[in-house]
Amino acid sequence: MADAATIAKLEEGFKKLEAATDCKSLLKKYLTKSVFDQLKDKKTDLGATLLDVIQSGVENLDSGVGVYAPDAQAYTLFAPLFDPIIQDYHKGFKQTDKHPNKDFGDVNQFVNVDPDGKFVISTRVRCGRSMEGYPFNPCLTEAQYKEMESKVSSTLSSLEGELKGTYFPLTGMTKEVQQKLIDDHFLFKEGDRFLQAANACRYWPTGRGIYHNDNKTFLVWCNEEDHLRIISMQMGGDLGQVYRRLVSAVNEIEKRVPFSHHDRLGFLTFCPTNLGTTVRASVHIKLPKLAANREKLEEVAGKYSLQVRGTRGEHTEAEGGVYDISNKRRMGLTEYQAVKEMQDGIIELIKIEKEMQ
Numbered sequence: 001m002a003d004a005a006t007i008a009k010l011e012e013g014f015k016k017l018e019a020a021t022d023c024k025s026l027l028k029k030y031l032t033k034s035v036f037d038q039l040k041d042k043k044t045d046l047g048a049t050l051l052d053v054i055q056s057g058v059e060n061l062d063s064g065v066g067v068y069a070p071d072a073q074a075y076t077l078f079a080p081l082f083d084p085i086i087q088d089y090h091k092g093f094k095q096t097d098k099h100p101n102k103d104f105g106d107v108n109q110f111v112n113v114d115p116d117g118k119f120v121i122s123t124r125v126r127c128g129r130s131m132e133g134y135p136f137n138p139c140l141t142e143a144q145y146k147e148m149e150s151k152v153s154s155t156l157s158s159l160e161g162e163l164k165g166t167y168f169p170l171t172g173m174t175k176e177v178q179q180k181l182i183d184d185h186f187l188f189k190e191g192d193r194f195l196q197a198a199n200a201c202r203y204w205p206t207g208r209g210i211y212h213n214d215n216k217t218f219l220v221w222c223n224e225e226d227h228l229r230i231i232s233m234q235m236g237g238d239l240g241q242v243y244r245r246l247v248s249a250v251n252e253i254e255k256r257v258p259f260s261h262h263d264r265l266g267f268l269t270f271c272p273t274n275l276g277t278t279v280r281a282s283v284h285i286k287l288p289k290l291a292a293n294r295e296k297l298e299e300v301a302g303k304y305s306l307q308v309r310g311t312r313g314e315h316t317e318a319e320g321g322v323y324d325i326s327n328k329r330r331m332g333l334t335e336y337q338a339v340k341e342m343q344d345g346i347i348e349l350i351k352i353e354k355e356m357q
Helices: 004-019 026-030 033-039 050-059 079-089 142-157 175-183 193-197 239-256 294-303 335-355
Strands: 120-129 165-169 209-213 218-222 228-235 280-286 306-309 322-327
Touching: 004 033, 004 050, 026 050, 026 079, 033 079, 050 079, 050 193, 120 239, 120 335, 142 165, 142 209, 142 218, 142 239, 218 239, 228 239, 239 280, 239 335, 280 335, 294 306, 294 335, 306 335, 322 335
Parallel strands: none
Antiparallel strands: 120 228, 120 280, 165 209, 209 218, 218 228, 280 322, 306 322
16 A cells, blocks of 8 residues: 555645646546546555656646556556556557567568668667566666666677677766767767656666667667667668667567566556557658648658657757658557558658659
């Protein structure tokens, strides 16, 4: 059971949400009085309460979602809140649906989407993973951060071939190494106000680090927002090469580090927007003609469930007609299907761009 002080804070937070009439978060939408009363005194085995789940959304009333999972069990224990939020965000993933088993499919079905090199500047595929037996950020102790980092760095240091590289801990990092990682756009910063409010940045920079291979085409972030962010990327449009590299890396890491997985929700991470496959496949792409006809661009993107963002990600402008375009769906379909949908959509966009006079 949650203690009296926690329940008092929860009551206060709930009142604040109720009073915030202009708040549009999914938390506000689905944390009804009856759901609140049902969940306010529950506690996971690792000691997490509803307060850990909602505190970021209570503090930041401009959140889009407003909830985080403090540990894997929270998705089950606080399901009356998480399930409708997941259904709303991952359009169509109903509370009765089950995410399919992991399936990377036939990796040779993926190609270079822009063999002439005229449109796609770079291609990236990433996924998130959590280490079994450890809670997510808000409940991790300093000792656990250190223990996880040592497991991850020793696992990554044993990778061979194209994946062979170096692990750079953030703790004690020299200015030179720091600058080099910033120049490569590899370094992550301490979390934003949403993550801070969720208590996701404690003991910073303990246990955090970055691994990259010698070619700088494979990258792992350790204990940033998720336990592991695994990223494969390169210049140009060869999605096949990028995808195959990611799949072989994930398989190699999984042999040594068991991942948190849920029968219904797939792979579990800290944020409910990133469940299921957790895969985001994206390109930076120049589409000057379609950029001038944004309606057409959005129409084609919609047909293939693609998300169109500005060059530097969410809420940014397209600099010089360059967009960041990725798959929107991560749940209720396999890894193969998610990336294939994105490949088909990008090929179609390039075809339309070429046809436009």
